[in-house]
Amino acid sequence: MLRRFLTDEQEQVLLAERHQLAGLFQPLASLEARQExxxxxxxxxxxxxxxxLLVIVGEFNSGKSAFINALLGQRILLEGVTPTxxxxxxxxxxxxxxxxxxxxDLAVLTCPIEWLRxxxxxxxxxxxxxxxxxxxxxxxxxxxxxxxxxxxxxxxPFSESERAFLQRIREWxxxxxxxxNKIDILETPADIERVVGFIESNSRELLGRLPMxxxxxxxxxxxxxxxxxADARTRLWSTSRFEPLEQYILQTLDERERxxxxxxxxxxxxxxxxxxxREAAQARRALLRxxxxxxxxxxxxxxxxxxxxRRDFKYHLSHIENVLYAMSERGNRFFDDTxxxxxxxxxxxxxxxxxxxEREVVADTSAQVEAQVRDLIDWLVDKDLxxxxxxxxxxxxxxxxxxxxxxxxxxxxxxxxNRRALLESVGRAAREVVxxxxxxxxxxxxxxxxxxxxxxxxxxxxxxxxxGALLIKLLAATMxxxxxxxxxxxxxxxxxxxxxxxxxxAKNDLQVKIGDLRERLSTAISDQFERxxxxxxxxxxxxxxxxxxxxxxxxxxxxxxxxxxxxTDAGLRELAARIETL
Ligand SMILES: Nc1nc2c(ncn2[C@@H]2O[C@H](COP(=O)(O)OP(=O)(O)OP(=O)(O)O)[C@@H](O)[C@H]2O)c(=O)[nH]1
Ligand SMILES: [Mg+2]
Numbered sequence: 173m174l175r176r177f178l179t180d181e182q183e184q185v186l187l188a189e190r191h192q193l194a195g196l197f198q199p200l201a202s203l204e205a206r207q208e209x210x211x212x213x214x215x216x217x218x219x220x221x222x223x224x225l226l227v228i229v230g231e232f233n234s235g236k237s238a239f240i241n242a243l244l245g246q247r248i249l250l251e252g253v254t255p256t257x258x259x260x261x262x263x264x265x266x267x268x269x270x271x272x273x274x275x276x277d278l279a280v281l282t283c284p285i286e287w288l289r290x291x292x293x294x295x296x297x298x299x300x301x302x303x304x305x306x307x308x309x310x311x312x313x314x315x316x317x318x319x320x321x322x323x324x325x326x327x328x329p330f331s332e333s334e335r336a337f338l339q340r341i342r343e344w345x346x347x348x349x350x351x352x353n354k355i356d357i358l359e360t361p362a363d364i365e366r367v368v369g370f371i372e373s374n375s376r377e378l379l380g381r382l383p384m385x386x387x388x389x390x391x392x393x394x395x396x397x398x399x400x401x402a403d404a405r406t407r408l409w410s411t412s413r414f415e416p417l418e419q420y421i422l423q424t425l426d427e428r429e430r431x432x433x434x435x436x437x438x439x440x441x442x443x444x445x446x447x448x449x450r451e452a453a454q455a456r457r458a459l460l461r462x463x464x465x466x467x468x469x470x471x472x473x474x475x476x477x478x479x480x481x482r483r484d485f486k487y488h489l490s491h492i493e494n495v496l497y498a499m500s501e502r503g504n505r506f507f508d509d510t511x512x513x514x515x516x517x518x519x520x521x522x523x524x525x526x527x528x529x530e531r532e533v534v535a536d537t538s539a540q541v542e543a544q545v546r547d548l549i550d551w552l553v554d555k556d557l558x559x560x561x562x563x564x565x566x567x568x569x570x571x572x573x574x575x576x577x578x579x580x581x582x583x584x585x586x587x588x589x590n591r592r593a594l595l596e597s598v599g600r601a602a603r604e605v606v607x608x609x610x611x612x613x614x615x616x617x618x619x620x621x622x623x624x625x626x627x628x629x630x631x632x633x634x635x636x637x638x639x640g641a642l643l644i645k646l647l648a649a650t651m652x653x654x655x656x657x658x659x660x661x662x663x664x665x666x667x668x669x670x671x672x673x674x675x676x677x678a679k680n681d682l683q684v685k686i687g688d689l690r691e692r693l694s695t696a697i698s699d700q701f702e703r704x705x706x707x708x709x710x711x712x713x714x715x716x717x718x719x720x721x722x723x724x725x726x727x728x729x730x731x732x733x734x735x736x737x738x739x740t741d742a743g744l745r746e747l748a749a750r751i752e753t754l
Pocket of ligand 1: 238
């Protein structure tokens with residue numbers, strides 16, 4: 173890095189810094205950092221091993237190239253009134269003059285000047301030129317600087333674009349020295365002082381502290397170095413005011429000072445990146461927080477759906493049961509009315525009794541049960557559909573809201589596009605369910621399975637006869653039993669004693685039969701309902717699960733990344749303090 177050996181403490185700081193910088197790759201990668209930022213970090217690491225880099229920046233035509241030529245004492249770089257420097261020129265020590273192109277936009281010039289063994293000096297394309305690309309080349313190079321020399325021209329000190337540019341340099345944590353060039357065009361020393369004062373107060377405000385400001389005439393300085401006329405040389409050299417600046421660069425900036433700047437420079441870069449990606453992580457966290465609450469809301473909604481369904485199902489079931497209760501009431505009344513002495517002759521005619529029983533007791537029970545079951549099924553299907561709609565709404569709202577969060581879109585494109593794709597595909601699935609929901613088919617399928625369930629508990633072979641027909645079949649069996657009680661004995665003969673007994677027996681039998689039927693029906697329908705509810709919940713949860721899983725996984729990763737960034741941040745601060753004491 174530098175030509176002299178490092179002290180133990182310096183060596184340790186250097187090691188610690190390498191460690192911190194290298195540790196930043198992982199969290200940055202996990203936040204899908206921009207390629208440029210990763211490259212910048214990588215260069216910052218490499219830069220620790222490179223020679224001190226003094227980078228000259230400023231607007232086009234301010235005299236950056238002229239300044240370097242003056243420093244070198246020869247016109248090595250091209251100067252011109254139009255935008256002249258079109259790529260980065262790095263000046264290095266070399267036995268003889270030479271030029272090689274290392275990378276795109278970077279030319280290395282070698283020059284046999286002693287102090288270039290300690291400092292590499294860099295000329296950059298001017299900013300605020302009509303050629304946008306020049307500005308970009310220069311801005312991309314700024315993170316590599318160990319010290320930035322900002323050249324502004326005395327005829328237009330501090331333009332708006334210079335302010336903006338300086339601000340960006342500051343963000344990289346660079347130390348800045350300001351050069352006011354072309355003071356030869358100012359008429360009096362007082363004008364020079366005014367310009368310097370103006371620049372000092374503005375840059376203090378902009379950089380947060382007063383930078384060193386050197387007013388010079390690069391042109392006169394070079395002329396002084398080139399002329400053979402001793403008088404002219406003295407005069408030009410003094411009016412150029414170049415000496416303090418040259419002194420600063422070549423002497424004040426000694427090895428210790430350069431080492432400090434060298435160590436601080438990648439630190440500034442790392443701090444800037446850490447800060448940027450902590451913000452990115454924060455934005456991501458905020459987004460995930462919204463996702464978590466959406467997932468939570470969907471889950472809470474499903475929980476509510478489940479308990480409301482159970483509660484309301486009880487009402488529906490009671491309606492069905494009531495139909496059968498009503499039937500047994502009618503049965504009681506029927507037996508009270510029919511099984512009496514005065515009607516003994518009616519009772520003897522079994523067919524007639526059966527006909528009466530069918531008309532008065534059974535009546536339209538099966539149709540009523542069927543209607544109630546149909547109601548229940550419609551309700552079930554409606555609720556299921558409604559729940560899907562609910563989920564779809566939650567997801568839609570989330571998709572709409574995320575577009576408002578532009579910050580997240582800026583960094584971590586992969587995360588955001590994965591997330592959006594996922595959210596959209598889950599939303600699409602829900603939308604599709606809602607759009608293609610065939611209520612009739614769903615209801616039909618449910619009705620079939622209810623019927624099957626009842627048939628199974630009754631151990632009756634039914635095939636596809638329908639719930640009503642099935643009930644009639646079951647009731648007919650009941651009827652046969654009950655009316656059979658009446659037919660069995662010679663009612664007339666022992667009427668007086670037997671009739672009350674028969675009546676009680678018939679009523680009791682009917683209660684038992686209907687009770688049994690009700691029980692079977694309730695059990696079958698309840699089981700079916702539970703299965704249906706479980707299926708509905710499971711299907712919805714399955715549809716949302718990819719999103720839920722993504723959110724959970726991302727949260728876990730993010731927590732780790734945030735911790736890493738936080739500890740890097742602390743580590744960098746501590747290092748910065750240590751470097752100041754070197
Ligand atoms: N009067 C005066 N003119 C100068 C001085 N320094 C440079 N110039 C002139 O200003 C013009 C621009 O100088 P350059 O050194 O090419 O400026 P630059 O900042 O490198 O410009 P770009 O490479 O285009 O960004 C040239 O015509 C120089 O001769 C100076 O101290 N005084
Ligand atoms: Mg130039």
